[in-house]
Amino acid sequence: MSEAQQTTGTPAKAAPEGAAPADTAPDTPPRPRRGRPPAFDRAEALAAATRLFWQLGYDATSVSDLTTAMGIRPGSLYAAFGDKRSLFEEVVRQYGRSPVGAFATVALAEEPTAYGAFARILREAAAIYPDPSHPAGCLVISAATNVAPQDAGVQELLRELRNANLRTFEARLHQARQDGELPPDADPKALAGYLGTVIQGMSQQARDGATAADLARTAELALRAWP
Amino acid sequence: MSEAQQTTGTPAKAAPEGAAPADTAPDTPPRPRRGRPPAFDRAEALAAATRLFWQLGYDATSVSDLTTAMGIRPGSLYAAFGDKRSLFEEVVRQYGRSPVGAFATVALAEEPTAYGAFARILREAAAIYPDPSHPAGCLVISAATNVAPQDAGVQELLRELRNANLRTFEARLHQARQDGELPPDADPKALAGYLGTVIQGMSQQARDGATAADLARTAELALRAWP
DNA sequence: ATAATTGTTGAGTCATCGCTCAAGAAAGAC
DNA sequence: GTCTTTCTTGAGCGATGACTCAACAATTAT
Numbered sequence: 479m480s481e482a483q484q485t486t487g488t489p490a491k492a493a494p495e496g497a498a499p500a501d502t503a504p505d506t507p508p509r510p511r512r513g514r515p516p517a518f519d520r521a522e523a524l525a526a527a528t529r530l531f532w533q534l535g536y537d538a539t540s541v542s543d544l545t546t547a548m549g550i551r552p553g554s555l556y557a558a559f560g561d562k563r564s565l566f567e568e569v570v571r572q573y574g575r576s577p578v579g580a581f582a583t584v585a586l587a588e589e590p591t592a593y594g595a596f597a598r599i600l601r602e603a604a605a606i607y608p609d610p611s612h613p614a615g616c617l618v619i620s621a622a623t624n625v626a627p628q629d630a631g632v633q634e635l636l637r638e639l640r641n642a643n644l645r646t647f648e649a650r651l652h653q654a655r656q657d658g659e660l661p662p663d664a665d666p667k668a669l670a671g672y673l674g675t676v677i678q679g680m681s682q683q684a685r686d687g688a689t690a691a692d693l694a695r696t697a698e699l700a701l702r703a704w705p
Numbered sequence: 706m707s708e709a710q711q712t713t714g715t716p717a718k719a720a721p722e723g724a725a726p727a728d729t730a731p732d733t734p735p736r737p738r739r740g741r742p743p744a745f746d747r748a749e750a751l752a753a754a755t756r757l758f759w760q761l762g763y764d765a766t767s768v769s770d771l772t773t774a775m776g777i778r779p780g781s782l783y784a785a786f787g788d789k790r791s792l793f794e795e796v797v798r799q800y801g802r803s804p805v806g807a808f809a810t811v812a813l814a815e816e817p818t819a820y821g822a823f824a825r826i827l828r829e830a831a832a833i834y835p836d837p838s839h840p841a842g843c844l845v846i847s848a849a850t851n852v853a854p855q856d857a858g859v860q861e862l863l864r865e866l867r868n869a870n871l872r873t874f875e876a877r878l879h880q881a882r883q884d885g886e887l888p889p890d891a892d893p894k895a896l897a898g899y900l901g902t903v904i905q906g907m908s909q910q911a912r913d914g915a916t917a918a919d920l921a922r923t924a925e926l927a928l929r930a931w932p
Numbered sequence: 933a934t935a936a937t938t939g940t941t942g943a944g945t946c947a948t949c950g951c952t953c954a955a956g957a958a959a960g961a962c
Numbered sequence: 963g964t965c966t967t968t969c970t971t972g973a974g975c976g977a978t979g980a981c982t983c984a985a986c987a988a989t990t991a992t
Binding site: 512 | 981988990
């Protein structure tokens with residue numbers, strides 16, 4: 479929810495409008511803009527930045543890396559995205575709306591039972607995390623684990639997203655207990671913590687070279703703990 | 706096993722003898738050294754470096770951070786430990802010999818059954834990872850997840866340690882199946898991957914604020930998947 | 933046309949990075 | 963004592979970090 483916020487004391491002129499206040503228009507309305515048009519595709523540049531942050535993490539990705547991968551000069555980057563931190567936040571927002579970043583939310587919304595939802599989440603994680611079409615693992619889990627103290631806010635941002643996911647898991651499991659899908663002595667918070675632990679572990683395993691088959695076996699074993 | 710190795714092309718003069726070729730003498734033999742004695746306690750300095758790397762990770766820990774925490778000047782650090790990379794490798798070696806870093810190896814050596822060993826490992830991880838007497842989680846798991854490309858070797862070092870642990874797990878489980886402790890259709894590699902996944906996830910959870918009680922419940926749930 | 937607006941460019945800012953080195957200080961050897 | 967060895971010190975190295983800015987280019991508005 480938090481917006482841009484400059485690191486230095488400059489009077490905040492960056493991040494003109496981007497994709498945040500899209501209101502009710504989901505796609506770019508063909509309104510002709512005023513000045514010189516951008517020479518690069520904003521979505522493509524954002525995707526390139528996403529790949530870099532996903533693979534290297536926030537701190538290890540330099541602005542020089544970013545401008546090279548995005549095919550633009552620093553001035554364009556700062557004019558279009560604010561600063562490095564704002565760019566990262568936009569990357570995280572977009573990742574959360576992408577299929578790869580939202581598969582858990584989608585499964586929770588679509589599956590009628592809690593078991594069905596979490597079984598699907600674990601099995602899809604096993605397929606998605608090692609998928610070679612993108613960097614291994616989950617960006618939210620692994621892109622800001624080692625950060626310098628001055629970038630602690632970035633670490634906190636992702637940590638809060640992870641813990642919010644845990645609370646969503648817990649709420650769904652609480653509902654399942656009320657529905658009688660889980661026994662009355664089941665512990666929603668404990669089960670949510672366990673499932674979150676397995677998911678985060680699977681992301682790390684994928685980054686360490688585990689294959690989709692490896693993770694699929696892990697997912698099936700993990701599901702045997704279901705009450 | 707690899708020793709020092711300079712990053713730049715200088716003819717390698719660093720890391721005089723440190724603690725590596727300790728031969729058969731486990732403690733420092735009281736042999737009086739020749740020149741000016743060091744003005745700092747090497748073990749204490751190493752412990753301070755360990756805390757920093759453990760908390761921030763390799764890249765996010767600067768040499769300036771290190772010298773401040775260790776109470777020495779850069780020249781002393783480089784004379785005593787080689788370069789930043791060698792210092793980190795020594796930190797990792799010492800961590801692997803410490804109680805906190807070796808609890809899994811100890812449990813595997815001491816427990817007669819595989820189940821006993823892995824149940825103890827999960828329960829001890831639940832107690833150790835969030836212990837406030839040191840940084841949260843496991844240094845080997847979390848100290849080199851986001852590293853710049855030029856430090857990829859550090860990432861590879863810890864990754865290899867993690868994968869070696871997985872192979873140790875797998876060997877112990879293979880033995881358990883041969884002993885009849887596990888059913889003939891049990892899959893040692895899959896089970897090792899699952900247990901490693903849970904352990905790595907618990908480390909991340911501890912870094913995200915999970916308490917010892919939280920992780921203890923996770924450990925018990927994880928053990929329910931045992932064949 | 934001219935003005936206003938927006939984007940790009942390339943050179944450049946200051947801070948910090950890992951790291952080095954000559955000079956001096958503290959010990960044992962002689 | 964003097965010599966040799968080892969460690970500490972403080973200044974400083976080149977490279978890279980995130981970031982800025984004046985000048986120019988490309989578009990719409992009038």
